[in-house]
Amino acid sequence: IAGITQAPTSQILAAGRRMTLRCTQDMRHNAMYWYRQDLGLGLRLIHYSNTAGTTGKGEVPDGYSVSRANTDDFPLTLASAVPSQTSVYFCASSELTSGGAEEQFFGPGTRLTVL
């Protein structure tokens, strides 16, 4: 693994189904993030984690949950998918220190369609 990987690459999902998007990084970054990107809008933060064992809500957390059991993995779960969750989802990581945060590195994205 080099950098950040996401799975699946794309998925078509029926409304009401549960879905987990996977994200793994091998850079040992302490901070990880989930964004969604929709046409005409900037990247919007769903959830984040500043270190293993902790998570926080971003700008658009409703309908999503995350966990951070270890440094490398940060899965995003949609408990009951709705069509408005159709989007491209990006996972990112960065090093967060007492002096600030460095640039974020992004995974290749997951294109999710909810019908």
Add this chain to the structure above:
Amino acid sequence: GQNIDQPTEMTATEGAIVQINCTYQTSGFNGLFWYQQHAGEAPTFLSYNVLDGLEEKGRFSSFLSRSKGYSYLLLKELQMKDSASYLCAAMDSNYQLIWGAGTKLIIKP
């Protein structure tokens, strides 16, 4: 509230220079980032400014004025491969990035 503004689309000619502007309003400020995103791909880091002034990195330069809440990305000697979206993002007091919608740059031969 927190807000980032940048033009939706710009067009430039191969070999020319283009400047992409960005204005920001955030709760606290810990720096301004520029990312490049080709269609269907992930954003990739271009530059970071936290102090006023110009940072030059090859054909790309980025400028910041903290007092004006303003930044620009300058691309010189444009190449066709520079056709992409350019994303401006400001880091707030919680070290979270607030993103603009991106500027789609179209390069014409």
